[in-house]
Amino acid sequence: MRAYKPKGDVQKKSYYTDRYWVAPQVAKQEVFSDAVFNADLEAIKSKFEVSDAYIQVEQMVLFINPEDNFDVVKFCKDELEYTQLSEMSAIDWIEKEGKFEIFYQLLSMNKRKRIRVKCFIDQNQAIESVEKLFRSADWSEREMYDMYGVIVNNHPYMKRILMPDDWQGYPLLKTYPLQGDEFAAWYEVDKIFGKEARDVIGPEIRDSAAVNRYDTERFARLGHEVPKGTELNVGSEEPETPLGYQEEEGVFMISKFDEKDSVIITDRDR
Amino acid sequence: MQQTNKLRPFFENITFDRDDNEMVLNFGPQHPSAHGQLRLMLHLQQEQIVKAHPDVGYLHRGMEKMAENMIYNEFMPTTDRMDYIASSSNNYGFALAVEKLIGLEVPRRAKVIRMLLLETNRLMSHLFWLATTALDIGAMTVFLYAFREREYLMDLIEDYCGARLTHAAVRIGGVPLDLPDNFMGDLKKFLDKLPENIKDYEDLLDKNRIWLMRMEDVGVIPTEMALSWGCTGPMLRASGVNWDIRKEEPYELYDEIDFDIPVSDKGDNYARYKIYMEEMRQSAKILYQVMDMYEGTGHELMAHAPQYVSSSKLDMMTQNYSLMQHFVLVTQGMRPPVGEVYIATESPKGELGYYINSQGGPYPYKLKLRAPSFWHTGVLTDLLPGHYIPDVVSIIGTTNIVFGEVDR
Numbered sequence: 001m002r003a004y005k006p007k008g009d010v011q012k013k014s015y016y017t018d019r020y021w022v023a024p025q026v027a028k029q030e031v032f033s034d035a036v037f038n039a040d041l042e043a044i045k046s047k048f049e050v051s052d053a054y055i056q057v058e059q060m061v062l063f064i065n066p067e068d069n070f071d072v073v074k075f076c077k078d079e080l081e082y083t084q085l086s087e088m089s090a091i092d093w094i095e096k097e098g099k100f101e102i103f104y105q106l107l108s109m110n111k112r113k114r115i116r117v118k119c120f121i122d123q124n125q126a127i128e129s130v131e132k133l134f135r136s137a138d139w140s141e142r143e144m145y146d147m148y149g150v151i152v153n154n155h156p157y158m159k160r161i162l163m164p165d166d167w168q169g170y171p172l173l174k175t176y177p178l179q180g181d182e183f184a185a186w187y188e189v190d191k192i193f194g195k196e197a198r199d200v201i202g203p204e205i206r207d208s209a210a211v212n213r214y215d216t217e218r219f220a221r222l223g224h225e226v227p228k229g230t231e232l233n234v235g236s237e238e239p240e241t242p243l244g245y246q247e248e249e250g251v252f253m254i255s256k257f258d259e260k261d262s263v264i265i266t267d268r269d270r
Numbered sequence: 271m272q273q274t275n276k277l278r279p280f281f282e283n284i285t286f287d288r289d290d291n292e293m294v295l296n297f298g299p300q301h302p303s304a305h306g307q308l309r310l311m312l313h314l315q316q317e318q319i320v321k322a323h324p325d326v327g328y329l330h331r332g333m334e335k336m337a338e339n340m341i342y343n344e345f346m347p348t349t350d351r352m353d354y355i356a357s358s359s360n361n362y363g364f365a366l367a368v369e370k371l372i373g374l375e376v377p378r379r380a381k382v383i384r385m386l387l388l389e390t391n392r393l394m395s396h397l398f399w400l401a402t403t404a405l406d407i408g409a410m411t412v413f414l415y416a417f418r419e420r421e422y423l424m425d426l427i428e429d430y431c432g433a434r435l436t437h438a439a440v441r442i443g444g445v446p447l448d449l450p451d452n453f454m455g456d457l458k459k460f461l462d463k464l465p466e467n468i469k470d471y472e473d474l475l476d477k478n479r480i481w482l483m484r485m486e487d488v489g490v491i492p493t494e495m496a497l498s499w500g501c502t503g504p505m506l507r508a509s510g511v512n513w514d515i516r517k518e519e520p521y522e523l524y525d526e527i528d529f530d531i532p533v534s535d536k537g538d539n540y541a542r543y544k545i546y547m548e549e550m551r552q553s554a555k556i557l558y559q560v561m562d563m564y565e566g567t568g569h570e571l572m573a574h575a576p577q578y579v580s581s582s583k584l585d586m587m588t589q590n591y592s593l594m595q596h597f598v599l600v601t602q603g604m605r606p607p608v609g610e611v612y613i614a615t616e617s618p619k620g621e622l623g624y625y626i627n628s629q630g631g632p633y634p635y636k637l638k639l640r641a642p643s644f645w646h647t648g649v650l651t652d653l654l655p656g657h658y659i660p661d662v663v664s665i666i667g668t669t670n671i672v673f674g675e676v677d678r
Contacts, residue, residue: 011338011633012633013633014602014632023605023607023630024607026606026607026608027373056609057370057611057613085500086640087638089625089636091627091636092636105623109513112518112519114614136648139645162326162327163330164327171332178335
């Protein structure tokens with residue numbers, strides 16, 4: 001029997017971890033250690049439920065209910081002067097908790113502060129768009145949908161942005177392999193030549209390091225070159241072609257660089 | 271009879287059968303002035319654009335996915351391929367984010383070298399911008415001049431790290447190499463000539479009738495639109511917001527340096543052009559000051575943190591434990607603490623941010639690249655309507671978008 005490999009997270013894993021290894025934590029500070037952040041947090045807390053808040057690497061992180069996301073971001077923008085949405089995206093925690101974590105990275109230019117508003121949603125839960133507050137969310141939310149399949153409600157144009165419109169699967173999910181899935185391997189063949197050409201062409205080789213010494217259309221073997229397209233049988237030995245070095249015979253069109261006869265330009269005003 | 275599952279040949283550039291007199295024009299993705307692979311679907315009334323729909327993703331390589339499958343040091347050369355016009359800026363942004371995550375302090379000489387690289391890259395990027403934009407608008411001479419100057423900078427970078435375009439010249443914890451002997455002399459020669467060069471460009475462009483017609487009052491981005499669309503860098507400063515991360519949230523040695531931030535309240539193409547020109551002068555000013563800082567710095571180039579950064583070559587060759595550490599760091603990779611960080615730096619194009627979520631493993635759990643050009647492309651949706659077809663070229667030019675960064 002083949003060994004079972006968990007399918008929940010197929011990303012690369014460390015092959016060895018010390019059994020006594022305890023990962024250290026990036027330090028978290030209490031919010032009241034910073035007056036500006038504290039005032040902001042109190043203002044948000046007076047209107048919305050905040051489940052956790054702390055300061056990490058000079059930025060405040062706060063966790064809210066996913067239903068409040070539009071109102072909290074609106075409040076941050078209108079009342080707390082967080083005038084720019086630098087970034088937003090999702091994090092895939094499906095294997096561990098069955099949830100996505102959504103974060104909004106906000107910037108206040110007047111206060112010179114950055115906060116990160118976060119919430120957790122279930123795997124099939126939709127989230128409200130903040131595109132009406134920040135136009136930049138138009139593209140970020142499309143990217144989030146494209147990469148994770150998170151549906152955003154009331155978005156003006158909920159379509160894929162980076163991947164083709166007819167793509168299947170969401171590439172940044174932890175269940176999606178780095179080299180692409182079955183659909184990805186056949187995508188171009190199906191689209192350009194049709195499904196019936198699958199047998200003729202074969203799946204796309206998505207391993208960029210793949211080499212096939214019997215494929216003379218695409219590969220040449222140093223010291224054993226044959227005319228392009230020659231059919232080679234597996235196991236056959238190609239004739240040896242001698243390797244020629246320029247230093248030995250010389251290429252008739254190229255003369256060697258002679259340092260003595262050359263002028264080296266050092267003055268750039270010349 | 272066509273098969274439905276195949277691509278069909280048709281006039282994909284123009285749709286004729288519309289009864290509202292509106293034409294749909296497909297600009298790109300193969301268009302010399304699209305600066306890469308930008309597809310713009312433009313709805314036209316006569317020559318005026320009524321609706322613009324940028325379509326990106328033709329250069330999508332899935333860098334965020336790759337990052338989740340690479341150790342931190344492995345990812346460094348991949349960041350080169352984002353904004354490949356100024357690749358050291360990308361390297362630096364990533365290195366800084368990881369250093370903040372770990373809490374590393376970089377030696378001063380490494381900081382000076384990084385500053386030199388960052389500002390050299392800014393000059394390279396701005397010269398490239400000027401060259402390509404001028405070429406798009408038809409100013410061939412400026413293109414040739416600016417590329418000549420950029421060539422000297424590329425040679426300089428080549429002397430430092432051996433590469434001209436994808437430098438990978440910054441490491442997590444410092445820089446790999448000290449400056450070569452000729453670096454300072456060559457840089458100074460270049461900088462001494464630079465004001466003259468910039469004056470040449472400005473003499474050709476500033477009062478040029480064609481340049482002014484294509485630039486003045488074209489592509490006006492109001493402040494609200496710039497903020498709402500997440501515009502940063504020169505795009506934001508041309509729209510009247512005085513915000514430069516080097517000044518506001520100083521990193522590296524920017525707080526020790528005296529320089530100015532050019533701002534304009536016009537928001538049009540011409541304002542952005544003027545800001546790029548002035549930023550080049552300011553970069554030169556910064557570089558002069560940084561060159562003076564080099565003397566008197568110590569010899570360390572990498573931070574001392576055996577858990578995260580390999581020791582020096584000397585230690586590795588003489589001390590068994592250093593060599594073991596190095597093997598572990600190369601084969602398994604460093605394991606930053608559990609936590610997350612968002613670090614923004616002022617790249618030549620705008621705010622370049624790295625969000626890293628580490629779960630204590632050698633691979634980042636999530637890495638989000640916040641590239642400025644992504645939003646500078648998005649803003650075309652709202653910016654282009656009302657403009658005419660020739661304006662599209664000059665507007666794309668002054669947004670200074672690079673598709674390695676848009677699509678990542």
